[in-house]
Each structure stands twice: as C-alpha cells, then as structure tokens.
Amino acid sequence: MFSQFALHERLLKAVAELNFAEPTPVQTAAIPPALEGRDLRVIAQTGSGKTAAFVLPMLNRLMGDAKPRVNIRALILLPTRELAQQTLKQVELFSQFTFIKSGLITGGEDFKVQAAMLRKVPDVLIATPGRLLEHLNAGHLDFEQVEVLVLDEADRMLDMGFAEDVQRLAGECKRAHQTLLFSATSGGAGLREMIGSVLKDPLHLKLNSVGELNEGTRQQIITADHAYHKEQLVEWLLNHETYQKAIIFTNTRVQADRLYGRLVAKEFKAFVLHGDKDQKDRKLAIERLKQGGTKVLVATDVAARGLDVEGLDLVINFDMPCSGDEYVHRIGRTGRAGGEGLAVSLIGHGDWNLMSSIERYLKQNFERRTIKELKGTYQGPKKVKASGKAAGTKKKKVESKAGAKAPSKAPAKRKPARPKSDQPALVSQDGMAPLKRRKPAAGAGSASE
Template identity: 50%
Template sequence: MNAHFSEFLLPDALLRGLASEGYETPTPVQSQVIPLAMDGADLLVSAATGSGKTAAFLLPIMQRFLAVPAHAGGTRALILLPTRELARQIYIHFMRLGSFTRLTAGVITGGESKAHQIATLRKNPEILVATPGRMLELLQSGQADLRDLEILVLDEADRMLDMGFADDVLAILGHCRPNRQSLLFSATLHHRGLKDITDRLLRDPQVLAINPVREQHPDIAHQLLLSDGLEHKQRQTLWLLQHETFEKALVFTNTRDGAVALGNFLMGQQQRVAVLHGELDQRERNRVMGLLHSGRVNILIATDLAARGLDVPGVQRVINFDLPRSGDDYLHRTGRTGRAGEQGVALSLVGKSEWNRMESIVRYLNLTAETRAIEGLKAKFQGPTKRKGPGKPTPAMRKARAAAEKPEAPKVKERLRDRKNIGKRRVPTSAHGVEAGHAPLAKRPGDPTKTGG
C-alpha cells in the first residue's frame, strides 16, 4: 500500500484538495485503482461499499484533465450512477477535491428541472455526473453530446442492473466515443446481467477484487437485539437513540409506511428525526438530506432507497429496525457506517419470524455478531427452541422398532391353478380327496354329480 497520495505524482492542486479534506493514506482500492487508471487501462473493479472508490476514479480523471487541458469541446468524462442521491454525493466529493482547480462538473438526474440541466450542458462541463434515464433522454433529444468523451465510469453497476437500467446504459454506450477509457465498479462481479455490460463497455480489462463483498468490514461492530414485535422494537429503538453516543444514526425499515410510522413515534418522543423514502419528490429529498448534513436532525429513518448512495459523514450507528431481505442488502445498509477509518456499530432488531433470515445473513457474510440485551426491555423470544434428543425409548417405541427390524416371511410361489381359484370357497381335504373328518358317502342312483343321502 502506498504511504501517501504524493507517491501517485498528483498535481499540487489535487494534493491541496486532499489535504483540506483530511486525506492522508490511500485505502486499498485507491492504492490499486489509481495507478492503473492513470495509465489508461480499462478496469473491472469489485469493491465493497465505503472502500474509498469515489476518490479512486475521481483523482485519475482530474489528474488527466489538469495535465492535458481541453480548451474547446464537450464533455470529457461521464460518471453514471443508479440514484440521484449518489449523484449529488459524487458531485460534492468532486467539488471538495477540486476546490483548488478550475475543473468543472455538472449533475444530470431525473426529478430536477430539465431546462436548468440543458443550461448546464451548454456550459460544456468537463465532467458529467448522471443517472441513466435522464442522461439518455437528453442524448436522444440532441441536448447532450458525448462525441468528445475520454473516460466513462459506471459506479454501483450491479445496483443499476437491479433497478432496470441495463437497456438505458447500453443505449448510452451507443452515443459514446468508441476510443475511450472505461471503468466499472460493482459490489459483486457475479451479477447475472453484468457480463452483457462488460462485454460492450470494456476492452481487455484488468480485473481487481478488493475488499470482497462478503469480507467483514474491520471498522464495523455487528450486534443483535432480540425483539417481540413492533411496539417492543419501537421502545428498544428509542432507548438506543436516547442512551447511545453517536453523531448521526440511520434507522432502516423495509417499507415506506413503516418508516413514516417509526418517524412519527420518535418525533413524538422529542427525537430530532427525518424520514426518507421513495415517494418523496426531489425537492423534499434534498431538504431532508440538508437537515441531516447540517446537523439539524441527527437521526434519519430510511427505506432501502438510502442504503446505497448516501455518504454522510459522522454516521456512527446503523439500526436495522426491520431485518433486510438479503445479505447484500445488509451490506449496503451497514456500509453507511465505519467509513474512512471511523468506527461504527450496526445493530439489528431480530424478531421470532426474522431469526432464520438473520442466521442466513450471518452465514452468507461470515459475520461475527454479538447478541446483547437492554435491561428492562429484554425480549420473551430468546432464540429458537432447542430440539430434544432422542432420550430413552418407551415400550411402544421398542415394540415398533422390533416390528420394523423383524425379517419378512419368505414369499410362497404362486401357482396358476391357485390364481384361478381366487374367490372360491376352499374345503380342506384328506389325502384321499374326501372332506377331513367324514366317511365317504354312497352315490344316489341316477345322480352322478351329487353325494349324500
């Protein structure tokens, strides 16, 4: 690992930007990606959330554009992302790192004024940060032009595919300059739709697997808290928020209604809370995030909309009020804490119906999780009931076992005449062919077929 960013031979303006943001030692993903990206290689990178990949692709882009300025022309770099929130975070990151440069960037996302974005494009920013839907719309209308594109970045590529952006991304590639450098970042390289994108996007890429998605984050402590239901979870969450020390906390629910209900409960308990979910329009989302960034609220209740794309400094607690639906969702939620070397805690409230899913997540991610309890708020549910051993067999069990183990009687060979006589009454006979126990009877004259008198 490089000891300092200066070893990348970055221009002084970028080193000053890094220093102003407190960057000193590159993360593993930065150490591996930056030199290769500066050499112009196409890269396919698997890196976990919170690993520092934003700076890993921004710094090489900015270094190239400072070294070789373009005095005329259109967009030189396009960064595609799955969500509006993530696009805004990347733009803010760029503005901070580039605060001592004259490089320019613009944001193109849905939910914002199209007229304002067209005005941004007319200024020819060197870097565009965009979501696929709105970017494709502007390309098809002729308002955007990527013929001068030098670098294309797809960040959170697996998430883009999950959100149904595959066709939009492929259509955007058709508008890009073929002779370009491409970088793709994904939490996993095993997504079923990823190969279609990489085959079209990358040329002879170098593959880097850094901090694999299932590798436990060294700066996050994982905890479990057993719960007995909705109201019990609300009381436990309130206790945690009132008694634990943190700068900011994220609390995740699985549904919009659940987020609103929990937000209303906590607001009623005088907590500084805001709620973020998919039904909010862009202006309201921006307002909520502004409240969190400014510190006017220190608790954000969110659905999985916010599990990716949020890079909020100071998040020291992530609480899974509802257990996530998969191990990957668990990673994306908990990755909001423990960032940039800070210590974080991820705590999951686990009810009886969620126990098996929690066990699956722990196995899938190979997690080490501590089970804790809150005095006065302990759950009646204490984990699955242990199955009883076989114990001492009862007489009925011994009899049944003996019957099962008794060898079967040998089968008697069935003869043809026996099969013909099925259903007929059989009369036992002696060796002489008469009924057993009776003397032979005389025949009646003229009646050859009957016996008896």
C-alpha cells in the same frame, strides 16, 4: 503520500488543500493503472475512498489549458441522487484549481434547467441513468467524444433495474475510451455480463471479500415479537446508546413514516428519507444530518448508497434487508475511515431465516443481544427435541420375574369384511381419493327417480 502518483501539480495542490495525507488501499491499487489508461473492475467496500480512486485519474486525463467546451469528455453513472450529488462535490473539490467544469443530471430537478446546463457542455457529467436517458431521447446529449466512462456502484444500478439503461448509455460512447467500474460487492451474473460488454481487457482489483466489513463496526441482533415491539426497541437504543448520529432502515415507506412520526412525538431530532419525498426534502434531510440539526434519519434503501456523513456511528435495521449485499451497504454507513460503529438488526419471527442466510453469505455470526427491560417472548426458532426412542434402536425384551419372556399380546380381532356393493366406487375429480357415499335422507327416493 499522493505525490507518489504521477498526478498533475494542480490536482496534488487540491489533495493537499483537502488534507488528504495517506492514500487508502483502494487508491494505492487503482490510481496507478487508471493513470496508465487501463480499464478497471474494482471491488472495494463502502467508505474505502474509492471515489477519489477514479476521480483523480479521470481529472488527470482531462487536464490541459482552457479551451471552448464543445464535448462532454467524461461521464460518471451512479444509482441514486444522493450519491450523484456527493460525487459532484468531490469532483468540484479535486478540480478547484483547474479549468475543468462539471454538471449534474438526476431525477427530481427541473428538466428545462438541466437542458440549459447541458447546452454549456460540462467537461464531466455526473448522472443517474433514468433521467440521463430522458435527455438523450430529447436530443440534448452527445457522447461521441467521451474519453472516460465511470460506473460507480454498478451492482446497485443492476439491482435497481438499470441494466438496460446503463448498457445503452455505455453504447452511446462511440469513441475508444477508458472504462472504470467500481462496486462494493462482486454482484451476480448480470454484473458479469455487463463487465464483459463494457470493459476491454480489464484489470481486476479485489480489495475486500464480501465478509470483510468495516473492522470498527460491531454487528448485533435483538429478537422482537412484532412491529410495535421493534419500535420500542428503537426508542430504547436511541435513548441508551452513545452516538453522534444514527440511521434507521426500514423496507417500506409506510413503516418509515410511522416510525418517524413516533420518534418526533417522543421529541427526537429526526428526519425521514424515502422515494416519495421530493428532491428538496431529500436534500434537506441529508444537509440537516450532516450539519447536526438532525441526529436520527429514518430511511428506506434509497439512502443505503451515497451517504457519507461524519459521525454516523449507529445503524439500526428495523427490517432486515432482502440480500446480503444490501446489508453490506446499509451497515457500511457506519465505521467508515477506521472509525467505530454499531449495527443492530431487529429480528422478528419472519426475519430469522433471512438473517441466517445473510450470516452464511458473510460467513459471520452476529452477536446476540438481549435488552432486559424489553425482553420479548420470541427468542428465535425452537429447537426440535429428539424423540425418546431413537430410530433403528432395538427394543429391550421384557421378561417375567421367572426370567421367561412376557407373553405377547393377542392379535386384535378383525372386523368381518363388509359385502361388496355392486355400485362402482365414487372417486374425487382429481382421481386421488375415494369419496364417501351419503346416506339417503328420510323419505328420499332412489337415484333413478
């Protein structure tokens, strides 16, 4: 029960109102040390409840009587608009019985409207790094009194090229503050560098290894001959699999639009989401999917983070992601909170090596699947057959009927050596191979003419 945590009674009331019964493992591990004021570095898989694991301790620290707001007291940085919007809703739900107010800063919204909101000075500011820096440079922000800094999906922010932005924003928080860093993967050297610069004596909590994906999610691969074959497979899966909602990931916006057009033509209730869509369309796509007006979402990796949609139980990788971490975030959309899900990756000739490297990274073997009606010619790389004569084996001696050894072949006659020319050998410009001399054409003069 959440009552085991030393949370303010108004926060516990909100938790009860939201029907949160038992805390998840990440909440059990992270909330107590966060309440003590420790800096945390937490690795927890997508869908594990980590948002509540940092929001509740953060709000508990900010609790108090209503006072005029003169400073931003908590800052939450996230990589995508969708994740930021979702986190804002969580903060508002948990703080519904308090005086704490929150605000949102992301790209795609009116800059002047956001500036007006900042003048009201929210207690909690939730933002994506790029747009937040624009407001900082415009003189609209002051982080001098920030008490809690949260970096959620820190590995993704680095992948998206926000490392310098995050470092600068963290550096603007001058006052001694608590920093909570969460991610779904362990990340690489860049993340370790960030941890060393923004965290002070952190407690490291690793709730899962990268291979420990959602237990209820089956992972399959289906081989495909080409892009059109993949489109046929997607259509077959959407027609024959049992699912409430599905998301299909592509690596490019062009392919996402093309696939979306095909599905709409086949009368699927679909929507498309990628970076070229404006904020209004992106919001509409997410809302339609959540409310059930859309059953299928075609998206690029812009939607791989921050999507928490109930009933999303089918994920299709039209294209394989470029890394094991990105694969984890994609299929983490399904099988959430103990539910069941299916993740199918379509593998063409150019995808096989990438798929194999992701298997090795996750230390897993994906289930191979064949759809009889659409079985293609490509079934993975061909195995190289060993030659009939193994290298290093001794040849059997051939003997005649009389038992004598068969006579060896006579050595081939050598051609008489050609007389050496007095002219120097021609050599290619790279000095590696000799060039052949051309025969002079009929009637041609000598080289000296």
